[in-house]
Amino acid sequence: MSATAVKASAKTRSKPNGRVLVVDDEHAICWAIERSLTEKGYQVDVAASAEEGLAKAAKEPPQIIFLDVRLPGEDGLSALSKFKSLESTTPVIIMTAFGDLKTAVAAVGQGASDYLTKPFDLRDVTEACTKNIGHYTGHRRESENSTEHQQTLVGKSAAMQVVFRQIAFFAFSDMSVLITGETGTGKEVVASAIVANSSRHEQPYLAVAPVAMNPELIESELFGHARGAFTGAEVERAGLFETAQGGTVLLDEIGELPLSLQAKLLRVLEQGEYSRVGESVTRKCDVRVLAATNCDLESAVAVGAFREDLFHRLNGLQIHLPPLRERPEDILLLCEHFLAPHGMRASELMSDELIGELAKRPWPGNVRELKNAVCQAAVWAGKRRFQLADFPESSAARSSTSVAEAVVTWARDYMNTHPDTTDLLAAFQNAVEPGLFEFAIKHAAGNRANAAEILGIHRGTLRARLKAHDS
Template sequence: MSERARILVVDDDPSLCRLLEMRLQSAGYAPTTCESGERALAELEREPANAVVTDLRMDGMDGLALFEAIRQRWPALPVIILTAHGSIPDAVEATRRGVQGFLTKPFDAAELLEQLEKAVLHGGGRGSASAREAGLRHGLHTRSPRMEAVLERALLVADSEANVLIRGASGTGKEVIARAIHTSSPRADGPFVAVNCGAIPETLLESELFGHVRGAFTGADRDREGLFREADGGTLFLDEIGDMPLQLQVKLLRALQEQVVRPLGGRQGVAINVRVLSATHRDLDAALADGSFREDLYFRLAVVGIELPPLAERREDIPLLARHFLGEAARRHGRAVRDFSPEAIETMAQADWPGNIRQLQNVIEQSVTLCTSEVIPDDLVRQALRQDNQPAVPTLAAARASFERDYLVRLLKLTEGNVSRAARLAGRNRTEFYRLLSRHELQPIDFKR
């Protein structure tokens, strides 16, 4: 049993809550009691627990509704249900949904403690109470309920051998989650090998994954093992799996099914022992529908799915991540920058972040590099955001507006702010020319000598 594991007890009968509290304290647990499901959820938000013991029949949110809410928010947190109205259908329904245990009042104390010990050992001790702390060990800084749920799911699946498909927009931290799964798994002592399937030309990707023998193609002057064999005994992370060509998808599926790879040009297959984690920012449902991604490979890769939220949907993490990146950047560049101004934090919290965490890190890097004080001001953050969001090629409207403003400035400089002469050179009347100046907030007096 985990030392002083925290147990949340939920029952609308205060006397039963007190009885359970005394029993659990004497057994070495740290119990907290609540008299409603709604209060229990609020208490879990305040402080995680290792397991929940709840009554089934309660006013408002009943035990099964509480369990469903917990499963959505903290999927690894075990729940044991107690009820004076126990019946076989209730027990079947509860266990079918994934409830850890179901006991009828008056319950047997020894049986309850036995179920709690199993729950803490196999569930809550690893996931719910320590998801945030475990995330920090893997460089995952969060206080977001959505990200904590992702962490719990990742840590829960880490102990298995199931292949995992991680979805999320670019820059949301898919490789970080993959590494966390690997280092929390029984394969942690083995290699973690990552490859971006979208960054390697189709002609080279097969050799990169499966290896080749000498002479297999022009330039193959020696044997190459390939990444599957490099990852033997560990984990292979296939990033941007949605970009893999169809022909190669067939060979990947065969390797996963048989746990055997055949190098290009080779005659013999080589046995492998590899767990595959994959990730994509593409809509694989659409790819399945249009035939650009194989359905059988999809189900082989996505035994378990994990969805990462964009940064804009976990805004409570922005100050936390920003200060983490600030510390890293300040050490790397030898700068004495220690914090952001309140206005800078507000600007970051309200930004759109289309590039997600990767964009945030880039903005912080720019701000730290250019900062001349201990506190990063708002204008540096705004400048970095504008530069980061600026497209490589401007739109036609933006290019036209830029040209028009530069042209007007040139005319005003040439005529030293004389609107009549400038309008005449532009082939426009004074009224129309003033309208153009107003659009670009240009004042003729600023150009007079």
């Protein structure tokens, strides 16, 4: 290799991957990012204020900007538009230690290309650079945020920060969103927040649970019907999708939608069209569909209880809400939120020990159960500080107690009618097993192997017990 070739090769190796500007008044953050990215071949410049950062960006435009929200002088969110005005295609990554839905939506709405919540892994910074430098076609997204909806979602946990970030980005899309999570985690609240921050926020928003409808009329409720389509259809009627034209629909408990209607819903999602019951005319539909479920749809797909093509169409974007037991650090914030309308502050009325005890509870009813418990405690406590005794017993504990009491009552009644019995245990098993097996099989979406695993027995044992009960 010639000397010229060697020099050219060395020059190529020393060429930086891109220029990065970090705007943060925390010296440790700037130092860590600068060191990490420099090792990866980036040229890094830092600024301790928005004003300093704007001056540096104007003098030598960076290819990506990491911008903190809380800064001395002008804050990061108000400065964001100024950075974008210098070069609209430069990706700006917002950083904050005080993340909430309002901040996330505001950042994305003003053109931020990503959102990092402190403390973050430095690998996230490197990934942001790799993903955004040279690939970002930035544009400002306008939205009129609904404070009412934003305030209903509360949390500082890492899991909830992910949810806030997803809502902020998904709100500006027209793709379907599948919202999953246990009962009481706030799936409807998330759907409302998506709608409130979307371009369709002034259009109709209808939330329904088809499973709660009359099974014989679900198709008519969703898609409408023509006059005379069935007995009692004396006049034509518009369905849910026609009423929500131009807006958004939330289909709650989507996992319970009958298979016969899943194909029709798929047609709406893929082709934007449908037909009323008893009518051959094809109607156009412009509706964004959000769906929510506490079921495992993948398992339902595996056993044929849910269409695979519909699942993939709904699952284009997914938000999973964590159960409350997995984010105990949000307990105090949630209590503050629930007590605020009553002019009360949880931080003043609830000790650290009490919050710790509440954080240990399993909360099977999740946020909804916590809200009811806090409001009940507020009534019992009056104006004094809350005590654990003011809170209702955990629903999980109540459930255990009620089951034990029910068993004792059943046994007592059985002995009264069978005083000479010598097979009480067998009689009890025969009484409870059919219902328990039915529940496990339904929970496993019809998969008996999975149901047996849930029950903790071999599937051959389950098969034999089911056969015995049927005989």
